[in-house]
Amino acid sequence: TNRPDLLDPALLRPGRFDKLLYLSVSTKHEEQLRIIQALTRKFRLHPSLDLTNVAEKCPFNYTGADFYALCSDAMLKAMSRTADGIENRVVVINKDETSTLPRPITSQYYLDHLAQPDEILVQVTEEDFDQALAELIPSVSAQELEHYKQVQKMFNSDDFAKEAEAAAAAEEKKRADIQEERELAEALRKVEEAQRMLSSEQDAVLHGDDEEEERDLALSSRKGKGRAAEYSHVEEHSPQPRQEQSAQVHPEHLGDSGSGQHNGEQGGSGLEEPLMVSQQDQETIQHTLNQQSAENAKGSSGGGKGKSKSKGKGRK
Numbered sequence: 493t494n495r496p497d498l499l500d501p502a503l504l505r506p507g508r509f510d511k512l513l514y515l516s517v518s519t520k521h522e523e524q525l526r527i528i529q530a531l532t533r534k535f536r537l538h539p540s541l542d543l544t545n546v547a548e549k550c551p552f553n554y555t556g557a558d559f560y561a562l563c564s565d566a567m568l569k570a571m572s573r574t575a576d577g578i579e580n581r582v583v584v585i586n587k588d589e590t591s592t593l594p595r596p597i598t599s600q601y602y603l604d605h606l607a608q609p610d611e612i613l614v615q616v617t618e619e620d621f622d623q624a625l626a627e628l629i630p631s632v633s634a635q636e637l638e639h640y641k642q643v644q645k646m647f648n649s650d651d652f653a654k655e656a657e658a659a660a661a662a663e664e665k666k667r668a669d670i671q672e673e674r675e676l677a678e679a680l681r682k683v684e685e686a687q688r689m690l691s692s693e694q695d696a697v698l699h700g701d702d703e704e705e706e707r708d709l710a711l712s713s714r715k716g717k718g719r720a721a722e723y724s725h726v727e728e729h730s731p732q733p734r735q736e737q738s739a740q741v742h743p744e745h746l747g748d749s750g751s752g753q754h755n756g757e758q759g760g761s762g763l764e765e766p767l768m769v770s771q772q773d774q775e776t777i778q779h780t781l782n783q784q785s786a787e788n789a790k791g792s793s794g795g796g797k798g799k800s801k802s803k804g805k806g807r808k
Contacts, residue, residue, distance in 0.1 A: 501659035514644050521547045531563040538617040546621045553630045565624035570616040
């Protein structure tokens with residue numbers, strides 16, 4: 493990277509990148525010479541070219557990319573110079589009136605039929621490098637170079653390692669705090685959900701108890717009404733003096749009792765349905781009551797024994 497000062501401190505903590513290699517710009521001409529030799533190893537150089545002279549002309553703010561551009565521009569200068577020489581020879585041949593060649597000839601015709609191997613050989617000279625050096629603009633200014641020197645000092649110091657480790661520890665603590673907050677929020681969410689479920693269950697239990705209590709009340713009311721009806725029937729069937737029976741016991745009372753129960757059912761919830769008695773049952777009941785009245789009359793004339801029997805039979 494060309495901006496090591498912008499690296500994440502967590503990447504520089506011990507155990508991840510144990511070695512930091514700072515590749516600075518060349519600060520010696522010998523270093524620049526080795527770079528130029530590596531970049532021109534496939535070039536055809538002119539015998540008079542001395543790369544040492546080229547390296548001594550280079551400033552100390554050239555980067556590797558700048559040296560690559562320098563060598564490429566020098567090769568381009570040499571190719572252009574060679575091509576211009578061929579074009580000049582073609583022009584001379586076309587102007588020669590004594591020439592037996594078909595005129596006008598082209599550069600391609602010259603290269604295919606007339607050019608010699610030495611003429612088309614591209615050789616890089618020192619002049620080509622001089623022209624490339626004059627046109628090349630360094631990619632790193634003097635101010636930026638000073639900045640990189642400060643960065644190098646910062647990375648080489650022991651304080652930087654401590655600062656990087658402290659920054660990495662702070663970053664780790666921050667991530668741990670965030671994770672802890674997330675876990676706490678999740679736990680609170682689960683607690684609230686459990687509380688809502690418990691509240692819902694309690695409401696359901698209370699509601700069920702209320703319904704059960706209402707059912708018990710309705711059942712007890714229903715049982716009370718049924719017993720009252722039973723006792724009323726027993727009283728109606730029990731032997732009484734003729735005057736009371738004639739005044740209280742009539743077949744129509746059974747219908748009234750049913751209507752009373754019916755009205756009671758409408759007035760309250762959960763009561764039994766009204767007692768429905770057919771005409772035949774009413775006649776049977778009337779006949780039974782008449783027999784009981786006759787027996788009561790005999791019992792009253794015959795003494796307490798008959799009356800006791802009549803009462804027992806009537807209650808049964």
